[in-house]
Amino acid sequence: MSDCIFCKILAGEIPSAKVYESGRVAAFLDIGPMEKGHVLVVPKRHWPTLADVPAPLAGEDRAVWDELFDTVRRLAKAALRAGWAGANVLQCNGEAAGQTVGHLHFHVIPRPAGGAVPPAFESGAARYADDAERDAVAAKLRTALADVLRDEGV
Ligand SMILES: [Zn+2]
Missing domain, CATH: 3.30.428.10 (HIT-like)
Structure with a gap:
């Protein structure tokens, strides 16, 4: 480049x-x-x-x-x-x-x-509104990671 x-x-x-x-x-x-x-x-x-x-x-x-x-x-x-x-x-x-x-x-x-x-x-610089928001964020990342693993044939 x-x-x-x-x-x-x-x-x-x-x-x-x-x-x-x-x-x-x-x-x-x-x-x-x-x-x-x-x-x-x-x-x-x-x-x-x-x-x-x-x-x-x-x-x-x-x-x-x-x-x-x-x-x-x-x-x-x-x-x-x-x-x-x-x-x-x-x-x-x-x-x-x-x-x-x-x-x-x-x-x-x-x-x-x-x-x-x-x-x-800083630990705690961001906070989840509640456990539901936390779980939704974790689920979003799990789904995206599953997509990446599938794309990469893992
Ligand atoms: Zn470069």
Whole structure:
């Protein structure tokens, strides 16, 4: 994608503070960090969102996916090893979810002890009106997940 800022970073056309790079995945510091050390983990395939990841995964796509998750896991581990007190992993799909670059990425956000928890992560930030609404939301997700599993032949 010629107009994708992450593809340009991966191609070396835009500079970045790289933390990790292989043939399949790269990780670099976010230019607008939520905390110092905020890293973006990006596949070297232009998959806009999770919904665009090929399914079933096979071959090189599978290898990219596996390394993507391994890199997220290792960076969270590295943040703790480097002395941060915690780490968030965040992934956004679509503008409504706060995705600002249309190239799949995972945020690994190291957190210092005593830091502020972002409001959107606060437990209880949203509440169901009642158990019926809660059950309806769960049913909606179960139905959609069943559709996805059927579509993917699982
Ligand atoms: Zn891209």
